Amino acid sequence: MIKSEPKSILQFLANHYELLRELFDLQVKNEIIRREQLYNSIKEYGSDLEVQLIEHKIVVEQNDDYVINEPYFVLFEFILQQFKPLLPEEIEKYGQSIRTLFFNIKEGINSDKNILVDRIEALSKEINKFTNSVKNNTQSLLYESKELKANSKKYEYQVKVHKARFWIENYIVPLNAILDVNHTQSIYNELLAISQFSNIKRFDYGDESIRRQFEKLYNLLRQVAKDINHQSSILTNELLPLIERIKTESEYLRGFHQYLTNGNCYKGIIPPSLFVSTRDNIYNPFVYENTKEYFEQFKNEDEVIVIEDNNYLTEWLFDRTEYKANLDKNLPLNDFFGWCENTIKQEKTDFTIDVFFMVTSLLFEDDYEVSVDEHKRKMTISTDSAELFMPWLNIKKRDYVSR
Amino acid sequence: MYPDEHKEIVTSLMEGKFITVVDVLFKTIKKNEEFYIDFFQKSFGFELIGTHDFYYLLSKETNENTSRDISIFFSILCYELDKEGKNFLDELNFSEFTLDEIIDYFKNSSWSDVIKANKQLSSVENIKKLIGTTLVKRNIAVKQNNERYIFTKAHKLFIDFAKDLVNKEQPS
Numbered sequence: 001m002i003k004s005e006p007k008s009i010l011q012f013l014a015n016h017y018e019l020l021r022e023l024f025d026l027q028v029k030n031e032i033i034r035r036e037q038l039y040n041s042i043k044e045y046g047s048d049l050e051v052q053l054i055e056h057k058i059v060v061e062q063n064d065d066y067v068i069n070e071p072y073f074v075l076f077e078f079i080l081q082q083f084k085p086l087l088p089e090e091i092e093k094y095g096q097s098i099r100t101l102f103f104n105i106k107e108g109i110n111s112d113k114n115i116l117v118d119r120i121e122a123l124s125k126e127i128n129k130f131t132n133s134v135k136n137n138t139q140s141l142l143y144e145s146k147e148l149k150a151n152s153k154k155y156e157y158q159v160k161v162h163k164a165r166f167w168i169e170n171y172i173v174p175l176n177a178i179l180d181v182n183h184t185q186s187i188y189n190e191l192l193a194i195s196q197f198s199n200i201k202r203f204d205y206g207d208e209s210i211r212r213q214f215e216k217l218y219n220l221l222r223q224v225a226k227d228i229n230h231q232s233s234i235l236t237n238e239l240l241p242l243i244e245r246i247k248t249e250s251e252y253l254r255g256f257h258q259y260l261t262n263g264n265c266y267k268g269i270i271p272p273s274l275f276v277s278t279r280d281n282i283y284n285p286f287v288y289e290n291t292k293e294y295f296e297q298f299k300n301e302d303e304v305i306v307i308e309d310n311n312y313l314t315e316w317l318f319d320r321t322e323y324k325a326n327l328d329k330n331l332p333l334n335d336f337f338g339w340c341e342n343t344i345k346q347e348k349t350d351f352t353i354d355v356f357f358m359v360t361s362l363l364f365e366d367d368y369e370v371s372v373d374e375h376k377r378k379m380t381i382s383t384d385s386a387e388l389f390m391p392w393l394n395i396k397k398r399d400y401v402s403r
Numbered sequence: 404m405y406p407d408e409h410k411e412i413v414t415s416l417m418e419g420k421f422i423t424v425v426d427v428l429f430k431t432i433k434k435n436e437e438f439y440i441d442f443f444q445k446s447f448g449f450e451l452i453g454t455h456d457f458y459y460l461l462s463k464e465t466n467e468n469t470s471r472d473i474s475i476f477f478s479i480l481c482y483e484l485d486k487e488g489k490n491f492l493d494e495l496n497f498s499e500f501t502l503d504e505i506i507d508y509f510k511n512s513s514w515s516d517v518i519k520a521n522k523q524l525s526s527v528e529n530i531k532k533l534i535g536t537t538l539v540k541r542n543i544a545v546k547q548n549n550e551r552y553i554f555t556k557a558h559k560l561f562i563d564f565a566k567d568l569v570n571k572e573q574p575s
Binding site for chain 2: 142146233238245248251253254258259272275293
């Protein structure tokens with residue numbers, strides 16, 4: 001059980017990314033994080049972090065050392081797009097489970113519906129895992145092959161060929177066999193068979209809910225076929241001919257590789273300076289492009305985030321009709337300002353001077369006759385910012401005389 | 404007295420064009436290089452940059468986004484040409500390209516993440532615009548009569564920039 005709040009864990013990951021990245025790199029390099037390595041890293045980033053690393057189960061003990069807990073490790077691999085190439089056996093295991101599940105679905109097609117649904121769902125899950133592992137593997141093999149092509153580490157040609165051969169024999173050719181449409185036993189061909197089967201069953205199966213399950217499976221496989229074709233073309237065009245491709249090498253290619261793999265080429269590396277035309281004639285043939293180019297230069301600016309103050313004041317609106325109706329009900333009055341104060345207070349106890357004067361404006365309505373109190377009495381009204389000394393005013397409905 | 408073609412030289416450079424070695428204006432600038440360096444500096448505060456292959460102007464402000472688009476464009480194009488077993492330096496210097504050929508290189512490239520992240524390269528229409536207007540406008544590419552494009556020597560600014568990265572320490 002993890003005791004920590006999910007939000008605190010995510011916050012921790014964001015706040016201590018550098019430490020976690022360092023631990024991730026250590027584990028990628030050495031398979032484990034040695035106890036002293038963990039303490040050294042923690043010492044560098046903040047000594048109180050050990051408790052949280054353990055509490056959030058980000059690192060777990062392995063004998064005397066530590067490893068990053070698997071779900072976090074997978075998350076880091078994904079967000080850093082840094083996958084360790086999988087051996088063909090690690091991918092082939094999905095082939096086994098896909099074959100078994102498909103066989104069981106076909107065999108038990110008329111048996112219990114619940115187990116059939118469970119098997120279709122499990123099959124979809126395995127297909128997704130298989131596709132993701134192929135995508136990640138192609139990505140990591142591409143990364144390795146591009147590194148080798150750029151030869152950033154300046155290997156001798158023989159060493160480069162040796163490394164290329166290693167990748168091709170152990171990873172690239174076996175992965176290609178898994179995806180090869182001409183290979184009858186390939187997982188790709190198995191997926192095509194499942195796709196054909198689910199395409200038929202989504203129409204002719206007796207039960208509607210099962211038809212829907214086959215429909216979902218069929219749609220998933222349509223996407224998978226596209227994805228795998230793409231991966232397969234990368235293998236054929238770029239990875240299989242690796243030995244041929246590493247024959248050419250130049251500082252240019254190394255530079256392109258460095259530029260394109262920068263990952264942050266929008267901010268990290270400043271491109272060559274380019275002249276900005278200061279004025280354009282409207283009849284210039286490129287005036288449209290120049291104007292567009294001018295505005296587009298601001299497109300990759302950092303976003304400005306305005307954090308709004310949530311404690312804003314709601315504006316008070318004077319409902320003249322309602323206040324007037326209220327006044328009419330209470331007429332005649334001999335203390336108009338006193339009535340104003342009391343009535344406003346019924347709506348809001350802490351009113352401003354502006355609110356008060358808005359309500360007193362009723363005094364100027366044509367319907368009323370106003371006169372000063374014969375005893376010249378005065379009263380005090382307190383608002384949040386002022387104290388007002390007001391006379392007593394008599395107010396009554398005006399008597400209209402028909403002419 | 405001003406040199407011959409003075410107006411054309413000033414107009415071209417002020418429009419952000421590269422004047423390359425094959426252009427007749429190149430010789431005039433070369434012959435009057437000191438005059439033009441002085442002229443652009445004193446008249447507009449612009450710097451005239453000259454190499455063996457081209458002349459161009461620099462202002463205090465730079466169009467970083469366009470320059471980045473062009474740098475990424477050439478980096479990927481060269482990488483893909485090399486992948487096809489072609490000598491990309493020869494191809495850029497001496498070959499003609501149709502727009503479709505160039506677009507295919509980008510469609511089949513494994514640098515799809517970089518391409519998707521760059522607006523000028525992320526769609527066929529935008530690639531056409533980048534070549535047909537941005538590069539042509541600056542005389543980095545020239546459209547031939549047969550609908551094909553050639554790259555002028557100005558492309559070297561962008562590929563040499565990438566080459567020079569190898570020897571430089573860049574901030575991450």
